[in-house]
Amino acid sequence: MFENLTERLSRTLKNVSGRGRLTDDNIKDTLREVRMALLEADVALPVVRDFVKRVKERAVGTEVSKSLTPGQEFIKIVQAELEAVMGEGNEDLNLASQPPAVILMAGLQGAGKTTSVGKLSKLLKERQKKKVMVVSADVYRPAAIKQLETLANDLGVDFFPSTPDQKPVDIVNAAHAEAKLKFYDVLIVDTAGRLHVDSEMMDEIKDVHKAINPVETLFVVDAMTGQDAANTAKAFDEALPLTGVILTKVDGDARGGAALSVRHITGKPIKFLGIGEKTDALEPFHPDRVASRILGMGDVLSLIEDLERNVDKEKAEKLAKKFKEKKGFDLEDFRGQLQQMKSMGGMMGMMDKLPGMSQLPDNVKDQVDDKMFNQMEAIINSMTPKERERPELIKGSRKKRIAMGSGTQVQDVNRLLKQFTQMQKMMKKMQKGGMKNMMRNMKGMLPPGGGMGGMFGR
Template sequence: MASNLSDRLSRLVKTMRGQARITETNVADMMREVRMALLEADVALPVVRDFIARVKEKALGQEVVGSLNPGQVLVSIVHKELARTMGEGQQELHFPANPPMVILMAGLQGAGKTTTTAKLTRWLIEKKKKKVLTVSTDVYRPAAMDQLRTVTAQAGGECFPARPDQKPVDIALAALDQCRRQYFDVLIVDTAGRLAIDEALMAEIRDLHAAVRPTETLFVVDAMQGQDAMNTARAFKDVLPLTGIVLTKLDGDSRGGAALSVQQVTQTPIKFAGVSEKIDGLEAFDPDRHAGRVLGMGDIVSLVESVQQNVDVAAAQKLAAKVKSGESFDLNDFLSQLGQMKNMGGLSSLMDKLPAQLASKAGNLDMDKAERDVRRMEAVILSMTPLERTKPDLIKASRKRRIAAGAGVHVQEVNKLLKQFEQMRDMMKKMKGGGMMKMLKRMGGMRGMLPGM
């Protein structure tokens, strides 16, 4: 949905340049494009109608001020209403005064409940500094308990040792008892799923809810389900007092309609979104930021947060001081830069967070190939001796053959890496002292990067 809607709106913004007022005609043109994009994204028709009506009401007759044009003003209105459709602001988890807090995970099989349980464990440990215990009450799927035990360990939490011959309610109560005795802050109960909604599933999860009396009941739904996600959410809402929704696989969703439909249909806030397959690929859902992504504005806030969390600031400062003093940039520094980029989720993750106008400049780039190239470059550098990394000029024909054999690549790959390294080293030399300012002036970037100077 994001690229589709962004492309449609970008075209309209260009055609509306020079107009001084928003009229019924240009509103109608934009709403036609928005309506088509939302319907193609599988957003529920009642949600689309309500959304279009709200945008029309706010847009008609609005004056265009300053340097904006009608297209830009309309995009701003669409952005605000998209955010409002997905909820009012970021919704926090409610932590009780007396722990343990109990979180019940509900949803159909395949929605990603078990993986999300582990991701939420990691999020609670890292963001909220909580001691977390997980437990699986899925006695039907043979590998469910083993899977939860494995992913919980990866997340840094503890998993209650349940057995398939026990009753789900008994398992949950035993885990809750251990939580109290061992002073855990949070218990996450991973429930059984089904391929479709049925009476047995609903009766079981209703009994579990009554037994453990959770603080939070989170409905986990696959964002790629579209209309089905909305229908499933409504069915669970009728049975359970849902307190929040977790949208999984949001990174792989080309349509994205679920994010707009589910909250409106259930009147339940979206609290989390699964944005990657990694164990730390869960983030608190922010409607305003997600609306920006949908409109191709990128998510610079997430990009900054990713830098803060994953970049080694001390290492970056050390490199900056090294470059400033005139010391030579070497292959160890180059390797470090590749590692920093990987820690931030790789090239594709960075591109997803950039505004569409910037990302489109790399639109022809094969991200999978680029990621493979980065891994290959790492392998080549790691096949070098410490001396070779410090003094790359030593690397001649015989050394290149040895390095290529060690990395499992052709000599041409070694030559390619050394050429790229030379280009970066030349750039670093230009940054020495006041060279960075001169380089920015040559690039014509001074005004854009340093406003007011």
């Protein structure tokens, strides 16, 4: 997400960051570059105009001239204005109502509405411990109701049955009555999408809205449609009292125009980002963290939250105990580490949140793809428990058998064993001299000129 914008802005702002003082001329050049970067990212023109005007007003004013580091002060202004464009802070769902709190999902066909219903129900159930029911009022799209039912069953969320021959208003009224009767905290309603905004669709969704009076009406929109996403949201907002937006397919959008345009054009906050296919790939939207990512400064807070949520505490304690007792780090432990990494969105998902990763050369980024981690796990899965415990047993014929079992080559098995040995040495350093030694050792594993290719090289 935002790769193109991050690259352009990082390059532009780098030129200004070391300046002893800022003049009208060098601010003008930088702002022209910022403007071009935003337009190329498909940010809506009114948003770009307003953004550049506000940055200029603040940069030419006293804020920068009095600063000891004008260049850095300028970057701080750009970051603050990015945050302001996207909303000052994270706006949570307002579920403070007489239960059940009803959430109505609206949007065009193909935006990922039904999937977002599933993701949101999982998030509310797991992170906020809410009792959630979902219902589909989409009586037009073939198998839409079945799709939501399957998703709800997979997630362990209650599903209220409906059929295509029912009227949407009757479906939602019945679901609402059932949710009241059985003391549900939240009822999420999936509605029909259309290929474009039409009056018939708007009339129907208005009737559904009137029938259940939801506390949250969320507009689900595909980030890859760029500034069109903001314009469609505006059309919906004129028909319905929207309370927020869910931007989906953000992981596929290298430009980021939608995220920067929606709030300004609709006046409605982005509440969540859909960042992948998995059912837990829904993140609360934090403008400050996203601004930091756009400027190539990473998003360490979100990374820490991912770690806290996804790291298996029991496994981590077992590994720590093993270290204390000076027992070796084996391939079973290595596999456990790979699985933890996958559950956090893979290596690229983690790297995206680390500061400075946008500056990594493409050839290094290409080496750290998640296919490699899947392959490594497949190789370890093809080993016997004894081989995982004692990797030194793995010689010629065993290597051939493991390669065949995992659909890989013997050299892939050799590479994994080499990487495991490096990891093992690192863990030993950690046992002896703690983190300081480990960091020194990791530095030694990097190739000349930095980057992570040495650690993950092929």
